[in-house]
Amino acid sequence: MTAGSNAGDRESGNANIAPVPSPCIDVCRMNRAAGWCEGCLRTIDEIRGWSSFDEQQKRAVWDAIDVRHAQLIAEKKVPT
Template identity: 60%
Template sequence: MMPEQQTPVPSPCISLCEMAPDTGLCRGCLRTIDEIIGWSSASDSAKRAVWAEIRRREQQLDFK
């Protein structure tokens, strides 16, 4: 089961916490700083929306 389909929705954090200045995203979890800060108080539906953004970002990034 994909993480975003679980209840409760797990954090995408993989303990590689470094913000990329060129994208404004964490290099480990692909979240913005605002998404990271708000995670603990977000509802499951809000967390699923963040996961959807992460999946979209994964498709746009070039991992060469």
């Protein structure tokens, strides 16, 4: 093992992976109809739990945000 390496990270495949950043953009306004924050597209439970989520859970939230963003884009498209 080299200095500074973490055996647990290597075993889980997370070696040299940067921490998952928060999606918060300081536009904190919940859209009641969608159930998501209008800024970051997270649910209130995702916002509340973010600081206690592990990296895998945080990546799962980002995946859900990508799906929600695609939904919003699709809803705003005007048929030609």
